[in-house]
Amino acid sequence: MRQEISLTVTDKAKAEFQRGMPLISKEALENADSLITEGAIVSLVDKQGKFLAKGYYGKQNKGYGWVLTRNKDEAIGQGFIERTLTAAIAERQNFFRNPNTTAFRVFNGEGDGFGGLAIDYYDGYYLLSWYSEGVYTFKDEVVEALQNVADFKGIYQKKRFDTKGQYIEEDDFVAGERGEFPLIVKENGVNFAVYLNDGAMTGIFLDQRDVRNAIKEKYAKGKTVLNTFSYTGAFSVAAALGGAEKTTSVDLAKRSSAKTIEQFSVNGIDYENQDILVMDVFNYFKYAKRKELKFDLVVLDPPSFARSKKYTFSTAKDYTSLMKEAIAITEKQGTIVASTNNASFGMKKFKGFIDKAFQEEGKKYRIVEEFTLPSDFRVRKEFKEGDYLKVLFVELV
Structure with a gap:
């Protein structure tokens, strides 16, 4: 009880x-x-x-x-969860019907009426993300509700509330049939290899879908592209498919190289024609300046907080200095894709970081496009912090 x-x-x-x-x-x-x-x-x-x-x-x-x-007499149980999930799935019918995009968010926490729980769809498989021990106590009701209201091949989960900061999972598999991984999903026609059974991350951040598509369709053709904090190289793949002259992906994690090679390969791109570097991004900036390297398009999408042997980075404190590093290696009339998923500040403050960087560098710029969360990541107007993603396409003038 x-x-x-x-x-x-x-x-x-x-x-x-x-x-x-x-x-x-x-x-x-x-x-x-x-x-x-x-x-x-x-x-x-x-x-x-x-x-x-x-x-x-x-x-x-x-x-x-x-x-x-807000209903005093409404019971919080499986019936409530089924109604909530049914409404969320109904809102995403356009996504379910789109053969070119087979990975998206089905349920976005408080935006869909149940904070602390996110559910993503990966080509027939559902991935539940639990953000507290409290919400995890609803696991049985949520799983049964999902089985009752959705068609699926299998259900996986990620427990993201471990207080030690370490991801520990006995087994990510929950119900249905186990998937064969990598699972190849589509996003605006681009292939991505994902893993629902391999630690905290799947291989792609679904909230950046619109940004990747913009890079592919409008910004990459004929350009040299630097993708910093590149993770599995998803921005680089989008740029290469958009006709980039060359992409350079830089990330400190040793796994990033193999993962990036895999993402290029599942799209039929010869990864040997691209640069994939396992390297501290800040050291790479120094290297690029020393070698007088410049890029037409630079992607800056750092984690909210990161620590390496020499640096501790926080977007709330250090984004301006990161932006200055990027400005120094961006071609005249080049573009910087400045991105953050830090929910502790809004778009206005983020634009302030960008403005300060350009002022201190004595350079001019204009913001040509901006993005927040895509439509499947539903947010509530009463909770602006829920719309955490901020992306600016900044052109050097």
């Missing part, structure tokens, strides 16, 4: 919940210390005891849990 608890909210938080705020933060609660059991159902009430909303307790980096309903 799931524990149920009543929590009193502050006067300030009361107004936010009435406006539709889905996140339950510690600061919003008068009696947060009474929360002990992850997964407990919480009823939020004001200081007069009037009901405001109902949700669950699940501690993650964003807060203490999520609002699920």
Whole structure:
């Protein structure tokens, strides 16, 4: 039996919940210390005891849990989850019908009504991502609900709430039939090799789909392209298929080389004609300056936080200096794709980082295009932090 608890909210938080705020933060609660059991159902009430909303307790980096309903009498169980999943799947029917894109987000946490849970679709396979111990207590109901409302080959999962920062999974497989990996999915006609059974990452970040397509269709033809923090080289693949003269992919992780070769190969691209370097990006900037290398298109999509032997990098503190490094090796009238998935600041502040970099370098620029999350990553207007992706195509003038 799931524990149920009543929590009193502050006067300030009361107004936010009435406006539709889905996140339950510690600061919003008068009696947060009474929360002990992850997964407990919480009823939020004001200081007069009037009901405001109902949700669950699940501690993650964003807060203490999520609002699920404003209906006092609505039970949070399999029936609720089935209705929520059915609505989300119905919203993505255009994606399901598109043979050129077979990987996308089906359920985006609070944007689809259940914060802390994301579900992605990979050509017949569903991948559940759990972001707290609290939401993971709903696993049985979610899996059964998904089996009842969706057609699928198999279901996999990722537990992303391990507090030690290490990804530990006994077995990613949950239900249906096991996949054969790599699984080849399509994105706007481009092939990508993905793994649902191999650690925290699958091999592609689905939220960058529109950005990759823009690079392929509008920015890459005849250009030299540098892809920093390149991971499995997805931006490089898009650029090569878009007619880039040459791509250079740089990432510190040893696995990145083999993974990037694989992504080129599944698209019939000769990877030996591309440069794939396992190297610290900051050391590469120094190397490129020393060799007087310049690129027409530079992709900057660093992790929010990264540490190497010599550097500690945080987008919130260091993006301006990273941008200055990129400006120095970008051709006149070249383009920098500046990207971050850090939810702790908005687009306005991100544009400020870019502007400061150009001012300090004494260069002029114009923003030619900007992107946030694609339409399958549904967000709520009451929770702007949910729209975490910020991408600017910045042209040197």
